[in-house]
Amino acid sequence: MQVTDPIKKNIKQFQKAYLHDYGIELTDKQAYEALFNFIKFFETLEKIDNKLKIQEMVQNFDLTKINRDDNIEMDTT
Numbered sequence: 001m002q003v004t005d006p007i008k009k010n011i012k013q014f015q016k017a018y019l020h021d022y023g024i025e026l027t028d029k030q031a032y033e034a035l036f037n038f039i040k041f042f043e044t045l046e047k048i049d050n051k052l053k054i055q056e057m058v059q060n061f062d063l064t065k066i067n068r069d070d071n072i073e074m075d076t077t
Helices: 007-024 028-059
Strands: none
Touching: 007 028
16 A cells, blocks of 8 residues: 555554554554544545535525516516
């Protein structure tokens, strides 16, 4: 697995924290996969949240506030 230095640093920090919290040593590959899955999980939550916000906007949209051409009174004088 080829990773950049900042990612390696994050992997090492995660391995240290995981060992401290759970007493289990993770390999670089295990730590990388765990962090990748964690990031993907939050990306999925963000997509769900955005979709719910859009659905709420659509449900609350008031069509009566739209001025349609046949409802606009024009001054012809």
